[in-house]
Amino acid sequence: MTAPVDDTTARLRLIRTPSIGPVSYRQLLARFGSAEAALAALPDLARRGGGGRVPEPPAVALVERERRQVEALGARLLFLGDPDYPMLLAQLDNAPAVLTVRGDLALLRRTPVALVGARNASAAACRFARTLAHDLAAEGASIVSGLARGIDTAAHDGAGTATIAVIAGGIDVAYPPENAALQERIAAHALLIAEMPPGTEPRARHFPHRNRIIAGLSLGTVVIEAAPKSGSLITARLAGEQGREVMAVPGHPSDPRAQGCNALIRDGATLIQTAADVLEQCRPIDARAAVRSPASDWGTPPPEDASDAERARIAGLLGPVPVAVDELVRQSDCAPAVVQMVLLELELAGRLERHAGGRVSQC
Structure with a gap:
């Protein structure tokens, strides 16, 4: 039986996995609760997205080597959600x-x-x-x-x-x-x-x-x-x-x-x-004005599982021209959390590209 890895190593493996960017990383953690659970779910998510390949996380030894290298350089890793993260x-x-x-x-x-x-x-x-x-x-x-x-x-x-x-x-x-x-x-x-x-x-x-x-x-x-x-x-x-x-x-x-x-x-x-x-x-006019905390829940709800009909409807709206995710929600008549899940599946399958301004396109 393989021993579980610590959460820092699991998070680093997740973000270093091909096809996983900052947006999908955050959504995977929101959906599955931990990096280790998200890693285990990758094959099924990629299959749902219609991909012919499954994103392959780097070996534990590779990310542990990166952690040691960072430490040897006198640096540290700062993860989104850590207290010191900007x-x-x-x-x-x-x-x-x-x-x-x-x-x-x-x-x-x-x-x-x-x-x-x-x-x-x-x-x-x-x-x-x-x-x-x-x-x-x-x-x-x-x-x-x-x-x-x-x-x-x-x-x-x-x-x-x-x-x-x-x-x-x-x-x-x-x-x-x-x-x-x-x-x-x-x-x-x-x-x-x-x-x-x-x-x-x-x-x-x-x-x-x-x-x-x-x-x-x-x-x-x-x-x-x-x-x-x-x-x-x-x-x-x-x-x-x-x-x-x-x-x-x-x-x-x-x-x-x-x-x-x-x-x-x-x-x-x-x-x-x-x-x-x-x-x-x-500088704010009122010095008491505070920057909102990253720990606050300002994002969209965690992605929810989608039906095959919803997947087909959302995927059919995508093309080579980037479109706003909000527009996909409006035209598909699906819940935002469902749209986010379908986009996540397509991204993991290598069929979706994300662009600045919350826009996405078909690969």
Whole structure:
């Protein structure tokens, strides 16, 4: 008889299983009560979704090796629902199920503000970012950014030890390489956060996931120089979708690097010139206003089993164009919990892709 594994190992196996993302992880725990029970249910769920393959969880030895590796790096795993998990980030429907963190978690309890911008930023913009980060840190804010070249680097430098760096790869992988010393300094004296397992080299697909964490950790996002369609504008869009403040620093119309910021301001973002402008947007008028706790039940009801007719009806509404889950609920005339279960089954079967803004599409 196989000995049961501890809950931390089971949760890590669940989130490291192919086809299981942050949304399905949360729904599986809500439906089955524990990670071990959810793992046991995967074959049946994938079969119901019509998949030809069953998601294969990693071996216990592999995730235990990851746990030892994290500990050897001086870091720790932080699971969604843990007391130290960032409250603001936990509000997101697609909040990471587990983070690898190294450094001072007390920085999460300051006023978190994201500063992002162009990698090929001008000298003037880098100087402004450095000064703004310094002034915000002096007023009790923590500066959140992505450790990229340009504005991110300037923001981390200006904030000193009051900074939080969110990286796209593993917590032991320095990217870009020239920021290796800065990354180590932040890990030792501030806070370094990664969603990917240790040893993961950053890939293009990882950066949008990192950007959602940057926006999700922060009460507001300030963009300092950004070309149209840049990653910084993705972070700003995600912040807006999450109900957070979106702010931008204006630039000269003839500079392509200012076009993104100027467009944000034209579309309603707050124009920023000083740290006081930022704090006015991010700090509540009433200091007693509290961030809602991740332990509170703000989500949808746990998924419920669906009938074959309901499965066929919901699956028939899906296509290659992403559609909001709320729209599927309306058009299928099924309970939200039933729709969530069918989508979960389809995702585990490899037939569903989730998109930002609570939208889904057929694979």
